[in-house]
Amino acid sequence: xxxxxxxxxTTTGAVRPGSAISSQDSASDRSDLKSDGxxxxxxxxxxxxxxxxxxxxxxxxxxxxxxxxxxxANRQITPGDIPAFDDTPERRALxxxxxxxxxxxxxxxxxxxxxxxxxxxxxxxxxFFLPLLMLLKTSFQKSPTNDDFVGLRNYERxxxxxAFVSASKNTLSFALISVPLAVILALLxxxxxxxxxxxxxxxxxxxxxxxxxxxxxxxxIWQVFFSYNGVINGWTEKLFDAAKIDWLKSSYxxxxxxxxxxxxxxxxxxxxxxxxxxxIPQEILESAEMDGAGAVKRFFSIKLYYLxxxxxxxxxxxxxxxxxxxxxxxxxxxxxxxxxxxxxxxFMNNAFxxxxxxxxxxxxxxxxxxxxxxVGILFFAESKFDSDVEE
Numbered sequence: 001x002x003x004x005x006x007x008x009x010t011t012t013g014a015v016r017p018g019s020a021i022s023s024q025d026s027a028s029d030r031s032d033l034k035s036d037g038x039x040x041x042x043x044x045x046x047x048x049x050x051x052x053x054x055x056x057x058x059x060x061x062x063x064x065x066x067x068x069x070x071x072x073a074n075r076q077i078t079p080g081d082i083p084a085f086d087d088t089p090e091r092r093a094l095x096x097x098x099x100x101x102x103x104x105x106x107x108x109x110x111x112x113x114x115x116x117x118x119x120x121x122x123x124x125x126x127x128f129f130l131p132l133l134m135l136l137k138t139s140f141q142k143s144p145t146n147d148d149f150v151g152l153r154n155y156e157r158x159x160x161x162x163a164f165v166s167a168s169k170n171t172l173s174f175a176l177i178s179v180p181l182a183v184i185l186a187l188l189x190x191x192x193x194x195x196x197x198x199x200x201x202x203x204x205x206x207x208x209x210x211x212x213x214x215x216x217x218x219x220x221i222w223q224v225f226f227s228y229n230g231v232i233n234g235w236t237e238k239l240f241d242a243a244k245i246d247w248l249k250s251s252y253x254x255x256x257x258x259x260x261x262x263x264x265x266x267x268x269x270x271x272x273x274x275x276x277x278x279x280i281p282q283e284i285l286e287s288a289e290m291d292g293a294g295a296v297k298r299f300f301s302i303k304l305y306y307l308x309x310x311x312x313x314x315x316x317x318x319x320x321x322x323x324x325x326x327x328x329x330x331x332x333x334x335x336x337x338x339x340x341x342x343x344x345x346x347f348m349n350n351a352f353x354x355x356x357x358x359x360x361x362x363x364x365x366x367x368x369x370x371x372x373x374x375v376g377i378l379f380f381a382e383s384k385f386d387s388d389v390e391e
Contacts, residue, residue: 135364138358139154144357154362155365155366170254170342171322174257174343177258178261178322183311183315189207189266193274194278204267208267211264211267211268216331219332222328229244250338251340253338257328261322265318269317272313273314277303284302288301308382309382319375325343330345330349335350
């Protein structure tokens, strides 16, 4: 037993070059280890039992090991303990080579990234920013063929035009009503399907079908249902003995288009919300349920926080889709529809038909600025909501 302690103490007492531990400290450690070994041997002889002896040996070994480690562990490191590297020409050359290889690797990564990004960037510059600059230039000219600077006269013509004002009001009212409805209904359907409703895969497929239907087919379906001699008028006349209504040439025309918009975009928005709901950690919801939180409390306290990015994304996409409803309205009603269906795209299309490019350019710039302001407000509201939730 003593010899083992002597060997361990000899190994532990070996001092590295540059260490500040003195030989007196190592000698005192060895003497302490010897005395501990003798005490342990005496205790083991007095015990008499093999099991007790093994337990005592284990305790003594732990005590000896702690004595071996503690002086080094509790000691404060001095600058002399840190190895110094010689500033030799070979070491300087090695450092330079490493810096060069690191820079070369960064340049390779940057070149790879630029190579992938360049085609898309060129496409955006050529087909978006360059036409936008040309459009801005044309809006301050008398005409595309006459470079005379007219200032804000074209913008004044547009803003005082009754057709533009009417189209702006109709587009804004359509977006303010249809976009929140599309977001809220899609969220409610996603919550319903996520609650374990039987046959939810079939229901989801039914709601996704309108995405696969071409616009011309959608328009044909709406004409069959909402024309003067359509299916809706046939049902109302038969069931309620009501007079026929030309739905697309009445005050209900915008409601008909809203129904088309929601029907076509509801499935896509619902799938996005379903994906967001499935990504919420279930252990958090289970913990809240065990703490007594109801379904409404869990939704507003937990789910809404995780759904906020998806709600923002769905709102932006629905807003963009609401400005593209011109296709369906144009195919249903033509160039000059009923008053409450005359959208901004109708104004742009008619200005283009009459070759009034200066007015068309000014109207497009105004519409672009309005979209930037609306999207900026949505970004600000989303960041404000996230900061309030985190606080």
